[in-house]
Amino acid sequence: MFRQVIRLLCCSVVVVTFCEIALSDDDTNIGRDAFESACSGCHSHKLVVPRAMSRTQMAELPPEKIFKAQKEGLMLIQAAGLNEIEKRALAIYVSKIPWGTVREKKAAEKLSQCDTSPPLAADALEKPHWSGWGLDLDNTHFQPADRARLDIDDLENLELKWAFGYPGATTVTTQPAVAGGRIYLGGPNGGIYALDSKTGCAHWKFETGGAVRGAILITQFEDGRFVLFAGDREAMFYAIDANTGEMLWKDKADDHKWALITASPALYGGIVYVGLSSFEELAGGSDVYECCTFRGNVVAYVAATGKRLWKSSTIVEPLEKTRQLANGTQLWGPSGAAVWSQPTIDPKAGVLYVTTGDSYSAPAAATSDSVLAMDLKTGKIKWHVQTYAGDAFTTACALPDADPAQKEGCGPDVDYGSSAILRTLPDGRRILLAGQKSGVMHALDPDKRGEIIWQKQLSPGGVLGGIEWGFAADDKYVYVPISDVWESSSAPGQAGGVYALNFADGREIWNTPAAKPDCLERAGCNAGQPAAATLIPGVLFSGSMDGHMRAYDPGTGKVIWDVDTKRDYTTVNGVPGTGGAIKGAGVTVVDGWLYFGSGYGLWGLPGNVFLAYGPK
Ligand code: HEC
Numbered sequence: 317m318f319r320q321v322i323r324l325l326c327c328s329v330v331v332v333t334f335c336e337i338a339l340s341d342d343d344t345n346i347g348r349d350a351f352e353s354a355c356s357g358c359h360s361h362k363l364v365v366p367r368a369m370s371r372t373q374m375a376e377l378p379p380e381k382i383f384k385a386q387k388e389g390l391m392l393i394q395a396a397g398l399n400e401i402e403k404r405a406l407a408i409y410v411s412k413i414p415w416g417t418v419r420e421k422k423a424a425e426k427l428s429q430c431d432t433s434p435p436l437a438a439d440a441l442e443k444p445h446w447s448g449w450g451l452d453l454d455n456t457h458f459q460p461a462d463r464a465r466l467d468i469d470d471l472e473n474l475e476l477k478w479a480f481g482y483p484g485a486t487t488v489t490t491q492p493a494v495a496g497g498r499i500y501l502g503g504p505n506g507g508i509y510a511l512d513s514k515t516g517c518a519h520w521k522f523e524t525g526g527a528v529r530g531a532i533l534i535t536q537f538e539d540g541r542f543v544l545f546a547g548d549r550e551a552m553f554y555a556i557d558a559n560t561g562e563m564l565w566k567d568k569a570d571d572h573k574w575a576l577i578t579a580s581p582a583l584y585g586g587i588v589y590v591g592l593s594s595f596e597e598l599a600g601g602s603d604v605y606e607c608c609t610f611r612g613n614v615v616a617y618v619a620a621t622g623k624r625l626w627k628s629s630t631i632v633e634p635l636e637k638t639r640q641l642a643n644g645t646q647l648w649g650p651s652g653a654a655v656w657s658q659p660t661i662d663p664k665a666g667v668l669y670v671t672t673g674d675s676y677s678a679p680a681a682a683t684s685d686s687v688l689a690m691d692l693k694t695g696k697i698k699w700h701v702q703t704y705a706g707d708a709f710t711t712a713c714a715l716p717d718a719d720p721a722q723k724e725g726c727g728p729d730v731d732y733g734s735s736a737i738l739r740t741l742p743d744g745r746r747i748l749l750a751g752q753k754s755g756v757m758h759a760l761d762p763d764k765r766g767e768i769i770w771q772k773q774l775s776p777g778g779v780l781g782g783i784e785w786g787f788a789a790d791d792k793y794v795y796v797p798i799s800d801v802w803e804s805s806s807a808p809g810q811a812g813g814v815y816a817l818n819f820a821d822g823r824e825i826w827n828t829p830a831a832k833p834d835c836l837e838r839a840g841c842n843a844g845q846p847a848a849a850t851l852i853p854g855v856l857f858s859g860s861m862d863g864h865m866r867a868y869d870p871g872t873g874k875v876i877w878d879v880d881t882k883r884d885y886t887t888v889n890g891v892p893g894t895g896g897a898i899k900g901a902g903v904t905v906v907d908g909w910l911y912f913g914s915g916y917g918l919w920g921l922p923g924n925v926f927l928a929y930g931p932k
Contacts, residue, residue, distance in 0.1 A: 347409025350402040354395055357715060358601070365601075365714040366729065366779030369919040372839040374410050376922050377486055380418040382407035390595050393602040418484035425483045426890040427509075430517035435559045436542050440496030441534070444907035447493050449531035449580035449786075449848075453661040455735040457788035457850055457902060464852035464905045470931065471855065471867055471877040474910065477930040478516035480509075481891030485924040486917025489900025491531035491580065491848075492926075493544060499904075499911060500544055500558070501926055502528025508546060510561060513909065516888035516928065520561035526550035531580035531658070531901065533588070534558055537620060545588050545619070547577025553590055553615070555622060565622030572610045574599060580658040582668065584692070588619045589668055591655025597729075600676050601711025603641050603719050608651035608676035608710065611635065614659060614668070616695060628695025630655060630672050630688060631681040638677065641719040650681035652708070657735040657786070659690075660748075665762060666692050671732030671750055678708035678725025687736055687750045687758075687766060701766035703750070703758050704730050729779045730754035734786040734848065737794065738762065741820055749794050749819055751783030757796060759822060770822035774815050775800050780919075785900055786848030788856065794819045795870060797858040798830075799846035801919070812843035814858055814868060826873035833862035835882065840897065840920045848902035857905070859898030861920045865912060881914040885925050896923025 351359075358365040359374055374382065386395030386403045395403055408415055441447075444463045451459055482488060485504040493500040499513040504527050510519040526549025533545045542558035547569065555564040569577060570592045579591035591614050600607035612630035617623065630653040638647045652675035659668040667689040675684040685704035688697050707727030712718035730753040737749040747769060748760040755777025759769040774796060775782055781799030788795050793816050800811040812830025817823065830843035840861075847859040855876070856868040863882030866875050885893030897920030904911040909930045915923020 343405050344409055346402055347405035350398050350406040351410055354398055355406070358711065365711055367919060368711070370839055371410070373919060375412045377411060377917055378413045378418045378484065379407035379411035379415045380484070381486065382410055390598055393599040393605050396602070396604065421891055422483040424890050424892070427518035427521065428888055430512050430519055433519040436496030436498065438540060440542065441536050443496070445495035445534070446904045446906045447495070447535065448533035448582070449491055449658040450582070450660065450735050453582070453584060453663070454738040455658060455660045456737055456790070457786055457848060458790055459850065459852045459905050461853045465908045466852060466855070466905055466910070468854045468869070468876060470908060473932050474929040475932045477514070477928045479885040479887045479893050479928070480511065480516055480889055480926040481885065481887035481893035482924045482926070483891045486915060486922035488913030488915040488924060488926055490528065490913050490926065491901035492904055492911060493532040493534040494904060494906040494911070495534050495542070495558070498558070500532045500534065502532055502546060506548065508532065508544065508556065510558070513906070513928070514930065518889070522556055522561045522563070524548040524554065525552055526576070529576070529578045533581050533583055535583055535619070543619070545581045545583070547579070547581065547590055549576045551575040551577055551592060553577060553617070555619070567617065567622055567624065569615045570613065572596070574610050578656050582659045582661055583619060584661045584663065586619050587625060587692070588617050589659050590615055591657065591659060591670060593654035593656050593673065597652065597676050597710050601715060601718070603643055603712070603722065604645055606646050606648060607722070609635060609648050610651055610654070610676070612652065612654040612672055614655060614670055614690060614695060626695040628690055628697070630670065630683050632683065632697065633681060638679070639721045639724065641721050643719070647677050647721065649677040649679055649708070650675050650684070652676040653681050653684040653686070654731070656731065656733045660736045660738050661692070662738055662762060665689070667698055668692055669736045669738065669748060669762070671734065671736055673731030673733070674727060674729050675708040676710050680706045680708040680725065680727060685730060685732065685752065687732070687748065687760060689762070689766065699765040701760055701768070703752060703756070704754060728754070730777060730782065733781065733784050737787070737789045739789055739819055747819055749787070749789065751787050751796055753777055753779070753782040753784060755782035755798070755800070757783065757794070757817065757822070759819060772817065772822045774798060775813070780844070781846050784846035786902060788849040788851035789819060790851060790870070792819070793817060793825055793870070795849050795851060795856050797845035797847065797849050799844045801842055801844035801846060801861060812845040812860060814845065814849070814856070814873065816870065816873060828868060828873035828875070830860065831862075831864070831875070834880070835862055835921065838921060846899050848900070850902035850905060852905050857903040859903070859912065861897040861899065861916070863895060863897055863914065863921055865898060865903065881925070881927065882921055882923065887925065891924070893925040894923045895925050895927070896921030
């Protein structure tokens with residue numbers, strides 16, 4: 317270890333004196349001291365700060381990733397006081413994995429090129445396919461029978477057909493698009509892969525600037541071209557030719573330093589809508605950062621050209637200077653109200669429904685933790701319902717020794733991470749279902765400016781949900797997986813579970829508590845079910861942080877199928893594959909096949925695989 321550090325430090329582009337300091341010191345001490353001074357306040361062995369992984373979990377990340385997080389990633393501000401040598405020594409000190417493993421893994425990737433790449437058939441979107449996150453304008457996450465082509469009886473006949481390994485990744489939360497025998501996969505290290513949906517061979521890879529976090533949407537233009545839409549971690553939004561992988565247009569949707577696209581796009585009437593989010597809440601934990609100036613927003617583009625029609629902020633109050641910290645750092649607000657999910661389109665009312673996250677620096681915006689109805693044509697907010705007022709949160713809120721001015725007005729961080737679902741009752745009344753990290757399911761009347769019809773507290777809720785990435789609905793019931801990961805940290809195994817409610821009145825139909833995890837000896841293993849649910853006729857899918865993908869009987873809540881993904885895999889692209897926790901996207905079901913990713917290295921079991929199950 318000692319020798320390795322010396323070599324690495326000296327071949328990095330740092331001034332010679334740094335190398336000399338490193339050579340004459342004990343590198344392990346440099347790493348340990350740097351970690352203790354800059355990181356351990358949040359990343360100790362025990363979970364203290366929500367979402368900040370424990371020291372033990374960080375050891376599972378490759379050192380390159382820990383280094384990069386400090387140099388240019390999420391921990392830029394937290395590591396601002398460290399020099400390059402310290403950042404690197406720290407990364408090597410913390411990680412169990414030798415430096416260089418990521419490069420080896422990346423080098424091991426050999427995309428197996430398909431023999432031929434015929435263009436998609438003209439009727440590819442009339443056949444079984446999957447496009448985007450919510451699957452319909454209502455965002456039900458329900459895949460109809462003629463597209464799913466999978467029955468309850470087919471489940472036991474499924475087997476793993478191929479696995480794809482993302483080189484060097486520890487987290488896989490991608491929701492692909494599937495059409496015309498191809499699957500389009502977003503990469504946690506960036507890029508969009510077009511693979512054969514049955515064999516995993518590659519047609520092409522499109523390079524993006526950052527990770528693709530949201531779903532990929534596929535559509536067909538009037539001239540017959542098939543086009544993909546997706547956003548990335550650098551807040552860049554792309555339109556790509558689905559046959560060739562050529563870019564049609566791209567747009568930097570937001571210039572804020574901490575902005576990113578996590579939300580999945582929605583398409584209606586030739587206009588594509590996408591929401592913006594950010595990680596500024598993390599930077600806001602630092603007392604040298606002028607927190608916070610990012611404001612969530614939605615951008616509308618002409619799908620064919622990329623021309624921006626409008627960009628609408630989720631916050632209407634002006635951004636102003638608020639307080640100063642004891643050290644003179646200026647704070648700003650209101651900020652936040654990020655958009656993490658796909659907008660729900662309501663052509664009848666002429667609006668899109670957008671759910672927002674918490675505010676960052678206090679005072680909280682009037683529109684954070686809210687459901688907004690934005691005009692489809694202008695983006696103007698027509699009405700909004702705030703379901704948790706005064707929720708201003710940055711990581712400073714969780715730090716015992718943060719400046720009191722940073723902690724002023726701290727709220728519980730109960731964002732909306734999931735899309736609202738629009739449903740129509742048999743009598744024609746409509747209902748808008750919004751599930752929050754607070755653990756509450758809210759039913760609003762979209763035709764009465766969001767008037768609350770009923771509310772139901774399903775779980776304690778909190779920073780890691782409650783209701784986190786998404787729920788699903790048919791014509792009668794809404795199916796809601798529960799995360800509660802953070803709440804379970806003191807008693808792992810008590811999080812998770814799934815509820816089915818009658819959405820007309822909120823009545824509970826069944827609830828199935830989570831199974832006791834079979835991996836509690838591992839850091840990051842727990843029973844939470846933060847991943848989005850997917851529904852097909854007769855089967856509900858919900859993944860778990862314990863690495864299992866389970867299918868439930870939507871009528872009774874009984875578990876009818878269960879596969880444990882946390883093991884090693886041989887992959888079609890030659891990258892050693894490992895499965896871990898399941899979080900983020902839901903299962904993609906198309907033409908009798910299931911597709912989903914496994915691995916969540918942030919505060920769960922790391923992994924890097926995307927799995928395809930088909931009939932034996
Ligand atoms: C103020 C609290 C705080 C401090 C101090 C802090 N972190 Fe973090 N860190 C977090 C939180 C919260 C997250 C989770 C971010 C998220 O929500 O995705 C995180 C995430 C990370 C990640 C994962 C990043 C990724 O892109 O997946 C790494 C690696 C990390 N921290 C390393 C460090 C290191 C190294 C230090 C010290 C230089 C440090 N952190 C200091 C709170 C902190």
